[in-house]
Amino acid sequence: MSLLSAGNRRDFLKLTAAGTLLGSGFTNRVSAAESCAPENLSQINVSHYLLRNVRLEEGFIRKQDVITATRTGLYDIEINGASVAGIHSPGFSSPLPAWDAGGHILLPATRDMHIHLDKTFYGEGWRAPLPRKSVIDMIHQEEQILPELVPTSEGRAEKLIGLLQSKGSTEARSHCNIDPISQLQGLAHLQQAIAHHRQDFSAKIVAFPQHGLLRAHVEGMMRGAMKMGADYVGGLDPTNVDGAMEKSLDTMFSIALDFAAPIDIHLHETEPHGVAAIRYMLKTVRDNPQLKGKVTISHAFALGTLSGKELDAMIEELKEQQFSIATTVPIGRVIMPLPQLRAAGIPVWSGTDTIADHWQPFGSGSMLEKANVYSQLYRGPDEYSLSRALGIATNEILPLNSQGEQQWPKAQDPATMMLVAASCSAEAVAHVAPVMATFHQGKQVFGALAKI
């Protein structure tokens, strides 16, 4: 994809203009990139280069022990191959080709850890979901839509990957329908789409029995998907969809054990079925230690129905069996114990689920947006809380540790990162600030910067 096209140039200028409207102080720094003529903008096309005028976080500013702001400074960052090769003072003397980062803050790239790249409408104009009553109702709707979607799913998956990159994500975990209509064709198309982006995007695939593992009789097809190279075994509401909690979960686990594969199950069920399902999964992992650390629960709304000692005990067991949680940070009736899970050291990862399919139409594809919603729902508006919220989008890679010591980037870190039109990560989260450039393992995969 050439970023010198007129369309991308327009996008860049639009985003830069938006950036200058952000928070106090930001308008005072008119960057070189903003003042350059558009013809100076380019996408970096070499593997060893300098990014000059990069803003990095250096520490928290405190007033009487209260964190009030983030201290930053400008640096020249040297990238060689997939890694950060050096962090230099501004004006570093070097013959390397250089691009101007415009004083934008450099943050770790984000990850979309729950998306359905295989059945998106994205890229073909606006299309809202139909009214729905239940998950089963949605499955019936999907049976009508899939014959139209599956044959052409590869191109739309690639367009959605492009959108994620433009929002700062270079990694995704994508569920892929394994159902009697898609069979293994949707998987083959998704694998093709991902293969085309091997250099600029990392994606893992969950074989997902969207129409039920037992209900749709797809155990054999799921095994076929694992043989084709799917990375994770999926599952879905074992009581509400499959009508047989233990048998459904046992089947899912037996596929995982046979293929030595990890699991990522959609669990929308609440009390009592969802809680019972989580307890049964914990017991299964306890009895089969080779599954420890290999189970992700997506959505996990049942956790939002627990409180007090019951929740504490559940969190302790999830921690013990090394479960992880993927969440869209839902806004609704269920208040999820996401801060408690993170505080206990249980990985909590954000995902969009999609922004355009027949299940849901919301969002922009941005993980900064998810961190923003997380902050609004759970963590508060102060500098420290906003800076920590970014961790749900970056697998807890953050520029500063909780004491305010600089910990990212360091020399030899993967150069998987984004330049954001904000003064610090707290502002980036609060304003869902525009992403100006995205880098995946040293390669610029989105944006255009001024060549110096």
Ligand SMILES: [Zn+2]
């Ligand atoms: Zn999903």
